[in-house]
Amino acid sequence: MAESRKVIFIVLDGLGDRPCEKLEWQTPLEAAFTPNLNHLAKEGICGMCSPLEFAVAPESGPAHFELFGYSPFEKFYPGRGIIEALGTGIKLKENDIAFRVNFATLKKGKIVDRRAGRIKNVKPFEKDLSMELRGVKFILKAGTEHRAALILRGSNLSHKLSDSDPRKINKPPKEVRALDKEAEFTAEILNEYIEKACKILSNHRINKIRRKKNLPEANCILLRGAGKFKKVESFKKRYGLRACCIAGAGLYKGFGKFIGMDLINVKGATGSKDTSIKAKFIAAKRALRKYDFVWVHIKGTDLYGHDGDCIGKKKFIEKVDEALGILTDVKALKVITGDHSTPCSLKEHSGDDVPILFHGVGVRRDKVSSFGERECANGGLQRIRGKDIIQEILNLIGKQRIIE
Amino acid sequence: MAESRKVIFIVLDGLGDRPCEKLEWQTPLEAAFTPNLNHLAKEGICGMCSPLEFAVAPESGPAHFELFGYSPFEKFYPGRGIIEALGTGIKLKENDIAFRVNFATLKKGKIVDRRAGRIKNVKPFEKDLSMELRGVKFILKAGTEHRAALILRGSNLSHKLSDSDPRKINKPPKEVRALDKEAEFTAEILNEYIEKACKILSNHRINKIRRKKNLPEANCILLRGAGKFKKVESFKKRYGLRACCIAGAGLYKGFGKFIGMDLINVKGATGSKDTSIKAKFIAAKRALRKYDFVWVHIKGTDLYGHDGDCIGKKKFIEKVDEALGILTDVKALKVITGDHSTPCSLKEHSGDDVPILFHGVGVRRDKVSSFGERECANGGLQRIRGKDIIQEILNLIGKQRIIE
Numbered sequence: 001m002a003e004s005r006k007v008i009f010i011v012l013d014g015l016g017d018r019p020c021e022k023l024e025w026q027t028p029l030e031a032a033f034t035p036n037l038n039h040l041a042k043e044g045i046c047g048m049c050s051p052l053e054f055a056v057a058p059e060s061g062p063a064h065f066e067l068f069g070y071s072p073f074e075k076f077y078p079g080r081g082i083i084e085a086l087g088t089g090i091k092l093k094e095n096d097i098a099f100r101v102n103f104a105t106l107k108k109g110k111i112v113d114r115r116a117g118r119i120k121n122v123k124p125f126e127k128d129l130s131m132e133l134r135g136v137k138f139i140l141k142a143g144t145e146h147r148a149a150l151i152l153r154g155s156n157l158s159h160k161l162s163d164s165d166p167r168k169i170n171k172p173p174k175e176v177r178a179l180d181k182e183a184e185f186t187a188e189i190l191n192e193y194i195e196k197a198c199k200i201l202s203n204h205r206i207n208k209i210r211r212k213k214n215l216p217e218a219n220c221i222l223l224r225g226a227g228k229f230k231k232v233e234s235f236k237k238r239y240g241l242r243a244c245c246i247a248g249a250g251l252y253k254g255f256g257k258f259i260g261m262d263l264i265n266v267k268g269a270t271g272s273k274d275t276s277i278k279a280k281f282i283a284a285k286r287a288l289r290k291y292d293f294v295w296v297h298i299k300g301t302d303l304y305g306h307d308g309d310c311i312g313k314k315k316f317i318e319k320v321d322e323a324l325g326i327l328t329d330v331k332a333l334k335v336i337t338g339d340h341s342t343p344c345s346l347k348e349h350s351g352d353d354v355p356i357l358f359h360g361v362g363v364r365r366d367k368v369s370s371f372g373e374r375e376c377a378n379g380g381l382q383r384i385r386g387k388d389i390i391q392e393i394l395n396l397i398g399k400q401r402i403i404e
Numbered sequence: 405m406a407e408s409r410k411v412i413f414i415v416l417d418g419l420g421d422r423p424c425e426k427l428e429w430q431t432p433l434e435a436a437f438t439p440n441l442n443h444l445a446k447e448g449i450c451g452m453c454s455p456l457e458f459a460v461a462p463e464s465g466p467a468h469f470e471l472f473g474y475s476p477f478e479k480f481y482p483g484r485g486i487i488e489a490l491g492t493g494i495k496l497k498e499n500d501i502a503f504r505v506n507f508a509t510l511k512k513g514k515i516v517d518r519r520a521g522r523i524k525n526v527k528p529f530e531k532d533l534s535m536e537l538r539g540v541k542f543i544l545k546a547g548t549e550h551r552a553a554l555i556l557r558g559s560n561l562s563h564k565l566s567d568s569d570p571r572k573i574n575k576p577p578k579e580v581r582a583l584d585k586e587a588e589f590t591a592e593i594l595n596e597y598i599e600k601a602c603k604i605l606s607n608h609r610i611n612k613i614r615r616k617k618n619l620p621e622a623n624c625i626l627l628r629g630a631g632k633f634k635k636v637e638s639f640k641k642r643y644g645l646r647a648c649c650i651a652g653a654g655l656y657k658g659f660g661k662f663i664g665m666d667l668i669n670v671k672g673a674t675g676s677k678d679t680s681i682k683a684k685f686i687a688a689k690r691a692l693r694k695y696d697f698v699w700v701h702i703k704g705t706d707l708y709g710h711d712g713d714c715i716g717k718k719k720f721i722e723k724v725d726e727a728l729g730i731l732t733d734v735k736a737l738k739v740i741t742g743d744h745s746t747p748c749s750l751k752e753h754s755g756d757d758v759p760i761l762f763h764g765v766g767v768r769r770d771k772v773s774s775f776g777e778r779e780c781a782n783g784g785l786q787r788i789r790g791k792d793i794i795q796e797i798l799n800l801i802g803k804q805r806i807i808e
Contacts, residue, residue, distance in 0.1 A: 018766050025769070054788060055795035057804040080808060225808065345766055349806065351799035352768065373768055377784035 005397050006332040007241070007293045008284055011067065012320060013060060014302025015338025016354040016373060018345055020310040028304075028313035028344065029355065030372035036324040037357070037371040040334060044359030046368040047381025049389065051340050055351035060302070063339035064255050066386030069239075070232065078258070079159060079227020085149035086257050087250025088141035092229040097152040097159045097186065100225045101140070103218040106198070109172050114165075115146040117216035122148050124206050125218070129197050138193050143250045144271060150223060152190070158183035158228075164194060165222035173222055190223075197221055234260030235293070239394060244287050247297035248275050256295065273300045273316065277323040285330055293393075294332075305342025313344060333360035333396050335389065336371075353383060362396055408764040409801050410736035411645070411697045412688055415471065416724060417464060418706025419742025420758040420777060422749055424714035432708075432717035432748065433759065434776035440728040441761070441775040444738060448763030450772040451785025453793065455744050459755035462790075464706070467743035468659050470790035473643075474636065482662070483563060483631020489553035490661045491654025492545035496555065496633040501563045501590065503627040505544070505552040509620040510602070513576050518569075519550040521620035526552050528610050529622070533601050542597050547654045548675055554627060556594070562587035562632075568598060569626035577626055594627075601625055638664030639697070643798060648691050651701035652679050660699065677704045677720065681727040689734055697797075698736075709746025717748060737764035737800050739793065740775075757787065766800055 019025040050056075051063040052073075058066070061083050062073045070076040081098035092098070103122050105113035122142045129140040129150075136154035143149060160179040166172070176194070178187035198220050201207060207217040235243045237260075245256025246264045248271025253263055266283045268276030280296055287294045298320060304313035327334065337356035340349050355376035366380025384392070394400055419433065427435040454460075455467040456477075462470070465484050469477035485502035496502070507526050509517035526546045533544035540558035547553060564583035570576075580598070582591035602624050605611060611621040639647045641664075649660025650668045652675025657667055670687045672680030684700050691698045702724060708717035731738070741760035744753050759780035761772075770784030788796065798804055 018768055027768070048786070052807055053795070054792045055799040055804065056807060057799065058807045062807050343766070346802060349804075351795065351804040374770060374784065377768075377770055377786065378782065383786050 005292065006288050007393055007397060008288065008296065008327065008330065008332045008334050009293065009393070010296045010334070010336045011064075011298065012301045012317070012336070012338045013297065013299045014305045014340060014342030014349065016341025016343070016350075016352050017305065017310070017313065018341075018343040018350070018352065020344055022310055023314065027373050028310050029317055030374060032314045032317040032321065034317060034321040034371060036321045036328070037336070038369060040324075040336065040359040041357050041371040041375070042369045043365065044334075044357050044363050045366050045381050046355065046357045046371065046376040046379030048353035048376050048379070048383045049337055049356045049386060050353050050383060051386040054353070054383075057349040057351045058340050059349065060251055060339050061255070063386060064252070067339060067389055068235065068259060069387055069390035070259065071387040076232050078229055080225025081149060081159075082227035082229050083251055083254045083258060084143060084147070084225070085141060085151050085254065087252070087254030088143055088149050090139065090141050090149070090151060092151065093153060094229060094231065095157065096229040097157045098227055098229065099150045099223040101148040101150050102165060102222040103146045103148065104220045104222050105216040105218065106173070106220040111166070111169050111171060111173060111220065111222070113216045114167075114169060114222065116218035119146050119216075119218050122146060122218065125201070125204065128200050128204065129221075131193075131196070133189055133193055133196075136189055146218070147250070148221075150221070152186065156185065158186045159226040161187055161190065161226040163224035163226075165224040167224075173220060176223065194221065194223070232259060236260055239293075239390070240399065241292040242290070243293035243295065244291045245295050245297070246280050246283055246287065247295075248272065249297070249299045252297040252299075261295065262291070271299050273303050273312075275300060277320055278326060281323050281326040285326060288330060288332055301338065302342045305344055306347055308344045308347045310344040333358065333363070333393065335393060337389070353377075356381065356384070356389070358392065358396065360396065408735060408737040408766070409696065410692050411797055411801060412692065412700065412731065412734065412736050412738050413697065413797070414700045414738070414740045415468075415702070416705045416721070416740070416742045417701065417703045418709045418744060418746030418753065420745025420747070420754075420756050421709065421714070421717065422745075422747040422754070422756065424748055426714050427718065431777050432714050433721055434778060436718045436721040436725065438721065438725040438775060440725045440732070441740070442773060444740065444763040445761050445775040445779070446773045447769065448738075448761050448767050449770045449785050450759065450761045450775065450780040450783030452757035452777075452780050452783070452787045453741055453760045453790060454757050454787060455790040458757070458787075461753040461755040462744050463753065464655060464743050465659070467790060468656070471743060471793055472639065472663060473791055473794035474663065475791040480636050482633055484629030484655075485553060485563075486631035486633050487655055487658040487662060488547060488551070488629070489545065489555050489658065491656070491658030492547050492553050494543065494545050494553070494555060497557060498633060498635065499561065500633040501556040501561045502631055502633065503554045504629040505554050506569060506626040506628075507550045507552065507622040508624045508626050509622065510577070510624040515570070515573050515575060515577065515624065515626070517620045518571075518573060518626065520622035523550050523619075523622050526550060526622065529605070529608065532604050532608065533625075535597075535600070537593055537597055537600075540593055550622070551654065552625075554625070556590065560589065562590045563630040565591055565594065565630040567628035567630075569628040571628075577624060580627065598625065598627070636663060640664055643697075643794070644803060645696040646694070647697035647699065648695045649699050649701070650684050650687055650691065651675065651699075653701070653703045656701040656703075665699065666695070675703050677707050677716075679704060681724055682730060685727050685730040689730060692734060692736055705742065706746045709748055710751055712748045712751045714748040737762065737767070737797065739797060741793070757781075760785065760788070760793070762796065762800065764800065
């Protein structure tokens with residue numbers, strides 16, 4: 001039989017975990033009832049993946065650059081701000097500067113909530129916080145919940161800027177500093193903008209309502225992850241594969257767009273815990289007719305990890321497993337992994353390896369019969385790096401890189 | 405449960421070995437009765453470590469630089485002489501030059517014993533061999549047994565110098581050669597010093613006594629491993645961990661000091677086969693109250709390897725295992741490995757991987773149930789590099805490096 005020529009690549013964000021006391025010292029993936037995943041593991045080959053470097057914890061942005069072969073990421077990575085901005089749907093122009101923004105709550109000059117009580121929607125602030133100052137356009141675009149992106153468009157702008165977000169509460173926001181001489185103008189005008197923006201927020205009708213309701217005000221913006229937009233070689237050009245992205249959260253949509261993938265919008269794909277995994281897989285199955293490479297991103301696993309909810313994470317994995325039934329008869333190379341570990345005991349990203357499996361015609365087999373951290377550590381793939389995944393995919397679909 | 409925040413890192417020098425005929429083709433570690441190590445292996449995760457590169461044999465100096473994350477070691481390694489000098493307790497100044505020194509026996513211009521009959525103590529020579537020549541201070545500091553360090557202090561000195569130690573007997577000592585133009589003055593004055601020193605030794609009262617007793621005279625010094633002292637970023641600054649070093653032998657104390665660790669002096673810690681392992685572990689347990697990171701170095705395993713004594717090595721490992729009982733109830737991440745392999749069949753360092761284990765809250769588990777070369781090769785950690793150890797430690801205590 002010929003090798004599969006089509007690929008479905010499923011990334012369960014923050015999949016990897018550590019032994020949890022509540023799960024009798026199993027990980028959520030080990031403890032979950034996952035007949036579909038186990039079947040794929042049994043017929044396929046498993047291993048462990050260090051997304052960037054062994055024992056190093058990546059944020060999802062850089063991790064995804066590695067996973068799709070845009071590494072060394074320093075060369076391609078445009079900064080978190082750019083990825084976040086792309087995820088909001090804005091069309092960026094060459095040399096645009098962008099930051100990731102948190103709406104936060106300030107009291108007596110100090111941050112008391114870095115997420116303004118996880119305010120549901122910051123879209124109503126978009127227009128009021130977009131303006132032009134000394135020839136520089138400031139565009140604020142809402143993301144999910146308290147998140148947004150700030151885009152600076154103009155000439156002679158630099159992204160060599162420090163964050164204003166101190167990443168801790170009970171501290172005042174920092175001034176944005178120029179990290180080199182050329183960034184001084186950008187830093188100056190940006191600080192001016194931030195001051196203006198916070199004034200506008202303090203008097204904003206939304207905050208007046210929040211004050212009345214005793215909700216934390218969104219009276220401050222915190223900036224981080226400055227980046228500059230530069231086009232990169234598209235995924236299609238790089239690998240010769242027509243690719244699409246099925247994701248809910250902005251960061252992943254933004255990344256998919258950044259590398260030139262088509263975005264497939266799926267009803268019910270929220271990028272949150274309540275996302276419809278089934279809808280995503282149904283869309284993926286359909287997309288495989290048109291595309292060579294379908295990337296499905298599922299965020300829930302990571303969210304449960306950040307909450308420290310190992311039972312929730314286990315149950316969410318079980319939902320993913322059940323939905324995988326939709327893909328049973330799909331003739332494609334299936335690759336399932338995470339972009340990093342988010343252990344429930346840590347509630348943040350760790351440097352632990354992530355289980356990975358490859359399933360499809362032509363894939364070598366190993367002795368692993370269930371998909372979990374412990375089993376995969378003895379898998380036939382052994383330990384691979386994030387950047388190895390795309391090469392192995394190309395290899396398995398007959399598009400291997402040949403060195404002459 | 406929260407992750408352990410404290411670390412005890414035990415390095416059994418030259419731990420790794422090869423199958424020994426006398427042990428029915430087991431390695432000393434496999435053959436040894438080690439209930440404590442096996443218990444840790446069973447509850448923790450094991451693997452193999454290539455200290456520098458796969459199949460490459462490091463000396464203990466560079467191996468330790470890698471193990472503590474001061475790699476690429478070429479950047480940080482100041483030369484063996486500097487590490488040896490620091491181990492003697494001398495406080496070095498920026499740009500000091502240092503050599504490792506062996507006291508040796510010369511007869512008719514040829515070396516007949518590179519260790520002067522393993523002379524017990526060379527401290528009585530310190531004062532007589534320390535002097536000033538043409539503005540350059542020469543300071544000789546005794547190490548253990550026949551070992552010493554020679555420090556050159558002055559202006560315009562270079563460490564680009566060849567060794568005088570030919571590393572073989574029945575050869576004359578070599579002249580120290582300048583390896584570049586700038587080192588010519590240092591080479592010249594150093595050869596002048598060596599001549600003077602050997603004359604002083606020939607007429608030294610200690611050697612008169614040794615002649616009478618028919619012991620090999622310490623009538624010559626052999627220099628190797630020239631280095632120049634440059635301060636490096638301290639371990640504390642680099643990792644945010646208050647660290648101490650519990651070691652007997654000079655090289656390790658010197659290294660610990662070089663990276664800014666506090667040295668804990670332990671009575672009975674000789675850096676030799678007769679060292680008191682128990683005293684070291686008791687000191688380690690106490691040190692964990694004050695320090696975040698306690699490094700215990702044990703030299704015996706390596707010495708038995710160099711002697712080709714596999715039974716001795718096995719018994720020494722059993723002594724270590726017994727002493728480990730002292731640490732049973734210690735709440736800390738425990739990491740146990742070696743800095744390289746010293747197979748008894750070779751009597752020197754080899755490039756074989758070294759078994760490693762991690763044990764503590766939050767550590768993933770694997771199927772390994774005893775600590776040995778064969779078992780660890782199937783461990784969940786698979787193969788890691790020396791430089792990965794410190795990253796994995798940081799990862800497991802919640803101080804993982806995060807890439808944004």
